[in-house]
Amino acid sequence: MSKDNDYALMVVIPKQGPNAESTNDLVHDLRDYHKDAQDKYGFKTEISGQSVINIDMSKKLNEAIPLFATVIVVLAFFLLMIVFRSILIPLKAVLGFVLSLMATLGFTTFVMQDGFMKGLFGIETTGPMLAFLPVITIGILFA
Incomplete structure (x- = not known):
């Protein structure tokens, strides 16, 4: 007091x-x-506190990720369409990017969060993924 x-x-x-x-x-x-x-x-x-900050940050990032990914995919599609003067090539490239992203995030969740095959990869403990991991993954896969 x-x-x-x-x-x-x-x-x-x-x-x-x-x-x-x-x-x-x-x-x-x-x-x-x-x-x-x-x-x-x-x-x-x-x-306040670390737990509250983590929960709030995760919520905000989860709300922003669909828009972020959509903007990246749409811009990539239009830029590739301009460069290749085609619709099929950019469509295949964007589809490959989206499928790669889904596979990467799905497998990461499967191993790191759900704990399947953790012994194969030498992982001792499992838990929730970092809230900003999808943003980093989109940057790595797209760059």
Whole structure:
């Protein structure tokens, strides 16, 4: 509590790590309670921390990825269409890019997140993928 009794700080430590589903549920529960408390009691609350930042960043990136990928594919198609003066060649190139992207992200999820064949690749622990991995993958596959 602050000296003038205007502010209070509460620290909530989850039982599991920042990538655990229970931590994600805890953050959502705290946010629900936070909204109810503001409406009911009229005080302002803020929620912060590494877990909250990770959840918010993942949400924003997941919302932006479809638009990002669409812009990349459409621009590539039009640039290739101008260079090759054809529709078939850019269409095949864009289709190959989209299929490569889907295969790469699918296999990465299959191994890293779901844990299949992790022994084959020497992976000891599995967990959620980094939120910005699709953006990096699009850049690597397209460059």
